[in-house]
Amino acid sequence: MDTDRLAVPRAADAAPTGPARWRPSQWWVDLGMVVALLSVAVVARRPRYLLSHNFWLDEGWVADSVRAPLHQLQLLTSSTPIGWTFLLRLVPPVGPPERLRMLPLAFGVASVVAAYLLGRQLGRVQAVAAGLGAALAPGALGNHSLKQYSADIFVTLLLLWLGARLEAGWSRRRLLGFFLVCIPALLVSHVTAFASVAVLVGLLLLLVVERRWERLRWLVILGVGVALSRRPCTSPSPARATTRPCRGSGGTASSRSTTVWGRWPPSSPAV
Numbered sequence: 001m002d003t004d005r006l007a008v009p010r011a012a013d014a015a016p017t018g019p020a021r022w023r024p025s026q027w028w029v030d031l032g033m034v035v036a037l038l039s040v041a042v043v044a045r046r047p048r049y050l051l052s053h054n055f056w057l058d059e060g061w062v063a064d065s066v067r068a069p070l071h072q073l074q075l076l077t078s079s080t081p082i083g084w085t086f087l088l089r090l091v092p093p094v095g096p097p098e099r100l101r102m103l104p105l106a107f108g109v110a111s112v113v114a115a116y117l118l119g120r121q122l123g124r125v126q127a128v129a130a131g132l133g134a135a136l137a138p139g140a141l142g143n144h145s146l147k148q149y150s151a152d153i154f155v156t157l158l159l160l161w162l163g164a165r166l167e168a169g170w171s172r173r174r175l176l177g178f179f180l181v182c183i184p185a186l187l188v189s190h191v192t193a194f195a196s197v198a199v200l201v202g203l204l205l206l207l208v209v210e211r212r213w214e215r216l217r218w219l220v221i222l223g224v225g226v227a228l229s230r231r232p233c234t235s236p237s238p239a240r241a242t243t244r245p246c247r248g249s250g251g252t253a254s255s256r257s258t259t260v261w262g263r264w265p266p267s268s269p270a271v
Contacts, residue, residue, distance in 0.1 A: 033128055034116055041112045041135035042105075050101045050144055059146040062088070063097055083187025084148040100146055107150035108140055114157035121164045152191040159185070159192070163199035167206065170215060179222045183229050196226065 055063055062080055065073070066088050074082055084103075091100050112134045119130030134140065134157065143149045162178045178199075185192040200223050207216040 030116075030120070030124070030127070033124070033131070034113060037112045037116060037128070037131040037135050038109055040132070041109045044136055044141055045105055045108060045144060047105060050105060051095065051098050053098065055098065055146065062146045063100055066100065080148050081186075081188050081190060083184070084151060084189075087188065088146075101144065104144060104146060104148075104150040107154045108144070111140065111150065111154040111157055114154055114161055118157055118161040118164060121161070121168060148189055151189045155185045155189040155192050156195045159195045159199050163203060167203060170212075172218065175218060175222060179226050182226045186229075 058079075062085070065080075065085050070089070073085060087103055088100050091102055093099075112131050115134035116127045116131040119127035134153070140150070140153060158181065159178070162174070162181060166174045166178055182192060182196045185196075200219065203219060204216065207213075207219065
């Protein structure tokens with residue numbers, strides 16, 4: 001008797017067990033988590049207090065720039081990026097001047113979404129932990145001034161998520177999306193220059209180790225493009241108006257100011 005014919009059939013020759021079980025994406029679970037985290041972030045930042053507490057001196061400086069004509073925007077922007085000063089003008093003129101704090105409040109709350117997306121690369125539990133960290137971080141809760149600090153946090157988390165997403169699944173579309181986010185982010189946050197370089201260096205080292213030369217070439221080409229676009233986005237004008245608002249009652253800026261004309265300092269990544 002031929003014993004080879006009595007051999008046990010291989011797994012590939014076995015009868016199929018049926019179609020694979022379909023698993024729903026459960027996107028609504030992530031949506032519910034994000035909504036809950038956003039609610040926590042809004043309550044923790046005390047919007048009623050932010051919209052009623054008077055400006056302190058440095059905030060009054062920034063608030064004064066909103067009243068200037070639009071063509072003088074680049075002249076009056078000093079410690080804040082020009083994009084941040086422009087976004088302040090988009091806040092609806094309803095209520096007291098402290099309504100301008102709605103912009104840093106919006107960026108602070110949006111940081112929760114960016115942190116959740118970053119943690120979601122590892123899992124849902126990690127995403128909730130990252131979202132809670134962004135919503136209740138003491139540094140974020142105590143930093144609610146009219147400056148661009150909340151935008152710095154949001155941009156950093158967003159670029160880290162885009163970099164992690166690109167590392168997990170490389171594609172030219174994702175790479176282009178990363179660089180398209182970097183360009184407008186330069187207008188609202190100076191930290192973009194440092195965060196983008198950190199992400200790019202990490203990706204560059206990974207591609208060198210894996211010897212992905214074609215991907216490395218695309219990364220270098222687009223990186224040079226963002227570096228060249230950074231100068232017109234962040235370079236200041238030849239002259240500026242240095243406005244020194246007088247401190248009024250309650251820390252608000254007085255309408256009187258002293259204007260001193262001078263030259264801008266040389267632009268650098270550490271502005």
